[in-house]
Amino acid sequence: MLIQNSLNPIAINLTQKTDLVLREIEETQNSHAKFLKKAKNIKFNLRAEMEELELRAREVDHACRNLAHVEVDSTNKLNQKIPAERFIRYMQDWLKNAQQVLEKMRLRTISYKGQLSKLKAQKERKHDLGESVDIADLEKSQIQRQHLLQEIKQKNENLIELKRMSSRGNMLLTMNKKILDKQKQTIENLKAAVDTMGKSLQQLMKEAEITQQEVEHERTRYIELKKLVDSYRMPSTLDYIRTKAELRDVLKETRRWQRKEHMLETGLITYTRMMCQMKGTMKPNDSWYTLKEYEISDLVADRSPTDSEETLSCISIVSDFNRSFK
Template identity: 30%
Template sequence: MSASQSHVNRNFPSRSISQITNEIEEITDEELVKQVNDLKHQIKVLTLENEVFERTMSRLDPTLLHGIQQALEYATRLNSNSSLNVGSFVRSQTSRLFFESLTSPSRMFASPSKISTKRAESSARVGGTVMFGTGPKINVLERSEIVSAEMEILMANLELMRKKAAKQHALLKAQLEELELRVEHIQNFREEFYKEVVIEGWDKIAQRIPAEIWVRYMNEWVKITDRKIGKFRLRTSTLNTQYSKLKGQIKIKAELSEHLRPVDFEKIKIENNECLSIIDKKLQQLAELKKMTGDANLTLSIHKKALMEQNIYLNEVISNVKRKQKQTVTLNKETEVIETQAKGLAVKLDDIKKLRNAYEVPDILDYVHVKAEIADLKLSVKLLQNRLRILQIAFSSHHRKLTKMSLES
């Protein structure tokens, strides 16, 4: 608000509050809102300008800021009481005001000693006019130069802070990872110790943990730790060697980049032209090789087709051979069976031949007598069968009678 009040005082130095009030009563609401928005915008701009000026003065000569706050407070009181005599206050503060140092960018970026030598010369001229808005002015070009310089400084500081924050973040991240590894290692060691020493090493008879188990476990753990430390040392030395090597390479590249001359660029240009000519030759050779490769691929496809046909014919031949082999096996089995049957039939044939050779034809009369005896025997068998049937009928009738008599009695 102090900046806005000083701005209003500079724009309206000779107008009274009653006149301003009358003008405000005459304008419409829209104009009033517009003027209020304009004033807010001007206040914002002046606030930013004041911040930039304060940063510039605090960077160049912090003593220039002495008395600024008192001057702003006095200007505020002056706005409410315009009849107040400000001569004594201005004369007491002229040696500490900064407006003369802001009249040009060359003075703004000059050394504090030069600024202090010119401060006394400008104090008399500034003292009577600065509080009424008629002091030295800073044009737009000078303001833009001041703002650009401050922005460059702020961006440089911001970049430094970003780099510092990135380094700090990387360091903290590495520390967190190290702590996580330590916690994990301690947890694993605790679980292993509890399992091997507390649980498995417990002596049920003595109701305690023997010292030998604990000592043996600690010795083994120390050996394992020593091996791991050796590995870590070797890895650290390897990383340090790689780091020093990369650092030396970066240093050499930086030195080479610093000592570059136009002749080096011409040399690189000539080498690039030679490389381009070599690349063109290689491209031509590559085109010829591609053509040869195309012809070879065509020939290869033809031979592949012929080979596929030969493979098909070969597969058919192999299948026929397998089928013939199966048929051969079947025929061999059938041959063995037939040979076995032939041997059996040959044996039977020999027996029949022997029987035929040993057989004698009987006499005809004997044959007739035998046939007559057979006929008599058949007749007697038939008579006996008839008699048996009659006896069975008689037996069944007697059995029925006997059954009937037994039932009646």
């Protein structure tokens, strides 16, 4: 009988069954809530990792495009190499941009930490007040987070647009600077041309004044010549013959004196050389050519029979030369 009673199942009433079912439901709900919480955390972590990977992929793609652009623009055509200064400048710019992105991420992390601290403080405050954090608070926090993410995204888009505008502005500024430099160069060339034309104009004015003076001078000469032509009278035939005979006599006398002068100069040169040889000098003395009449007569009177023929010839040529030029 005992063995038979032990093999029979224990009888459970309806109340106990209800308690067991409610307990099982509560445990299932608790495990389901834990699973949802864990899944939500995993979802958030995976989403953050995906955003980080997308950001890294965009940055790597952007860096690759920039590096390819630098490689194409900076490659030397002769040796197919990139200059070191261009590559260093590119890396410095890339590191600067990376530092800016890190600063943005740091600020975003600080903002998230501040929000998390606020939520933790709110949770602790409600826990101290005996309240529990319900799903509405979480949804409210999620909505605030989404709103903040949208604001951050909008600000990033505005920042990108500002960078594009700044880039376009820099390009326009560079183009305007080049145009301004060209205009300045054109103005300088025009100023130089104006200065040159001004100098040419002054020179032309001076030449015009000189030409005007020459014209006035020629006009005066023309008037004088015209007066001379108007007042000119043909001379008589006898006067013409007489004047021509006088001119012929004058020419004959001139030629005779020229021959005499040539002979005297030749003799003077010859006897001057002889005097230099007699005196033993290389240059003639000026006093030889300034003898007065009484000195010449004294030389002639004082000559001795022992004087050489050359000395007597010199004295005579000096006397003739002095008489010829009186």
